[in-house]
Each structure stands twice: as C-alpha cells, then as structure tokens.
Amino acid sequence: MCGQFLALKEWRDFLKSLGIDDEVIAEVLVNVVKPTLAYPIITAGPNLMTARWGLIPGWATDAPKASTFNARIETAAEKPSFRDAFARRHALVPVAGFYEWSGPSNPKRRHRITRKDNEPLVFAGLWEGDTFTILTRAARAQMAALHDREPVVVGRRQWKAWLDNTLFDPALPPEDFFHIADDDTAPMQDSLF
Numbered sequence: 001m002c003g004q005f006l007a008l009k010e011w012r013d014f015l016k017s018l019g020i021d022d023e024v025i026a027e028v029l030v031n032v033v034k035p036t037l038a039y040p041i042i043t044a045g046p047n048l049m050t051a052r053w054g055l056i057p058g059w060a061t062d063a064p065k066a067s068t069f070n071a072r073i074e075t076a077a078e079k080p081s082f083r084d085a086f087a088r089r090h091a092l093v094p095v096a097g098f099y100e101w102s103g104p105s106n107p108k109r110r111h112r113i114t115r116k117d118n119e120p121l122v123f124a125g126l127w128e129g130d131t132f133t134i135l136t137r138a139a140r141a142q143m144a145a146l147h148d149r150e151p152v153v154v155g156r157r158q159w160k161a162w163l164d165n166t167l168f169d170p171a172l173p174p175e176d177f178f179h180i181a182d183d184d185t186a187p188m189q190d191s192l193f
Helices: 012-017 083-088 156-163
Strands: 005-007 038-043 047-053 070-072 090-102 109-115 121-128 131-138 149-151 178-182
Touching (some): 038 121, 038 156, 090 156, 121 149
Parallel strands (some): 047 131, 070 131
Antiparallel strands (some): 005 090, 038 090, 090 121, 131 149
16 A cells, blocks of 8 residues: 655645744655655654655664565554654655555556545654655545555644654544545556665
C-alpha cells in the first residue's frame, strides 16, 4: 500500500498552519514520489526536514532487505525496524494524493486517490536519521476494492498531538473521505527500487 504519492505543490498554507516560517519552502519540485526519493516531512517542533522514503533503523548497518517504506500501525510498536521511531519520532507526511493499482497484472489500472475537498492528505509517518516511513492500516470499504491497506491519515486537530507522540492511533477519516479516479494517462508503476 502506498507505493507512490503525489508531492504537495504548495506548502505555504500548510506550513503556516503549523507555525513554520514562510521562508522555509514554497514549492516541492518533484511531482510523483517513489520509495528511496527524498521528500519534505514535518517533525516535532514543528520542524521541516527532507528525508528519504524508506526508514532505515539506527541500529542497521545497511539498508534493510525487506521494504520499510510502509509500516503497519498495528505492529509498528513491536517491530524492531520501527519500534524506536514509533516511540519517539513521529512525522507528518503531507501529500496531494497517492496512487493505487487494481486489476489483473497486465494491464493494471492506476487510480489516483485524493481528498474529496482537495485539501492535502496528511499521513502519519515515522522518521529515523534522514529516512521516513508511512503508517498504514486495514483498508475500509471505500479503499478495499483497490487494496487491503490504506495510509493512516492524521486530522488537522491531531497534528500537534501526533508530532508530540501523545496520539498513537489517529481517528479514522469519514468513510467517503477519499476521491478515487482512474488515471489512465499516467504511466504504469515503475520498479519501486
């Protein structure tokens, strides 16, 4: 789940809502973000930092062999790769939307998922060093037709609590929160790595 997402183009309003200075960033230059690429995230403070998508735990000597670009919220507190970050280093990952694929393997249909109100989606993330991961949960009815997992979305009133590690399970958005559209004009998914 969540193997590519759409970069948030305009950061000014989002950063102002967190109390971050205007001078930090105005626009993200990339459009589609894939695992291992760098992307701005928000950490406690709030602070803006650029990190690579795919969490590498502090104890690892090399990048993990298993994928660490998504972490299950149900097990992140126990898994060695995510345990320390889950306890101490929460992040917000603001995006314009994300992609999911469905159908038989050839050809798969690409779907762009955004918010119905066109506001940014803000995913619950974890960070370690200069890397991050996105937390996922079991998909609800709206997303289940595409995938069995969906990103954990943090609501605006929960941002500061999530960053301060006082909120460990953000409330679910409404069932009809996502807008799902076919994106046939977009290229098929490239290799994740």
